[in-house]
Amino acid sequence: MRVARNVLIVLVVLFGLFVAADRITVSIAQNKAAQQAQTTQGLSSKPHVSIEGFPFLTQVLSGKLDHVKVSAQGLAASSDGQQVRFESLHADLHGVKLSNGFRSAVADRADGQVFLTYADLQKAINIPGLTVSYGGPAAGGGARVRLSGPMLGSQLSVVSTLSADGGHSVALHADKVPTAFSALGLENQLRHQIDVTLPIAHLPEGLGLTSVAAAQDGITVTADGHHVVLAN
Template identity: 55%
Template sequence: MRAWRIVLVVVVVLGGLFVAADRIAVSVAQNKAAERAQATEGLDHRPKVTIKGFPFLTQAAFGKLDDVSIKAEDIAAGGGGKTLRIATFQADLHGVKFSNGYRTAIADSADGEAFITYADLSKAAPPGVTVSSAGTAADGKAMVKLTGSIPGIDAKISVLSEVTVQGADVIGLHAQKLPKELTALGLEDNVRQQIDFQSQLTHLPAGISLTAVTPTADGISVAAGGKHVTLAS
């Protein structure tokens, strides 16, 4: 996921600032890391970087930051030639240790969350398909609503689709039931090719995997996490 590349840039910059940590206030380090992340990734909005723990100079002396949080907005992600906009992204890094002259950084653990609106998810969906909220599913499954016209079929459909993590960096939407008038005509495979789809969130650091998808009233929240996460090497 391109959002995680922002994390990489921030960590690399913080590592470089460690060398002169005795002359740099933590607020300056945070601002420099945010500026570099914005410039490197071409972001419209500067991310917010927060170095937690006290004192900062003691953490710097030992080459390890206790906790770092990063928040960013309006990020282009996706894979396979498709762009998927991430409205907001936040990540928390724990135990970020630097080595090899501050060129290598590994976090004991990291977790993050990306929020994707239904409007942006619809842009990544097959042509003519719109994604919207499906409310709360009685069986606890993460569901959204798909509506639209099917190319080659003179019909509009509205179905519930389950959203799941289908790999380390892939989320997928799979319709639960199709209209009987379509399945009765033997068109299920044809329709599913038009409405079931996947979206890849690329550029995850080594050690990070998608863990869950949670639909909300305005979009979906995609969580990711891992241990011994390589942020820079």
């Protein structure tokens, strides 16, 4: 009985040490992954990375992580000198294959959401005096926003539909140009300024924007994809 008890104690201690080593290792890996994601995707701050599942060490030995969660608040991503701010970002990555000394990571599949406030969208459109706000519910889903402010010598108030293109951009298109502009032959000139395509910079390769939804507090853009390159 004493021998069995001693063996049990040793096993419990060894298991505790294994768990401690596993948690320490995963903490270091999460921090390194967050740093790599910030560098690879050109983000203004380091995101939070959580490697799910236990034990972590056996996942590393297999070269594949079951599930990785990435989240961030108040990020900004720059593209061609333009900076688009995200209020928040959340992504779930499944089947993350590691290679090249853990410097390369590719997910079998991934899905996530980016949330932008109307102030974020307004800055991205970057038309002086133009205000962007909630445009009301859209038939069959989607996102509608209202653009208002001085334009081409008149006061603009128009509802536009915001849609995802399946790639790395969202498109804004006015549902109908007000008579005050169309009657003067200014529709094309107005649309040239307010019907715009906005790139969501530095999304991982293989991840595409699939849908957009609007609410009173902002816009949610949903993305998913396969063979998503997280770092290389």
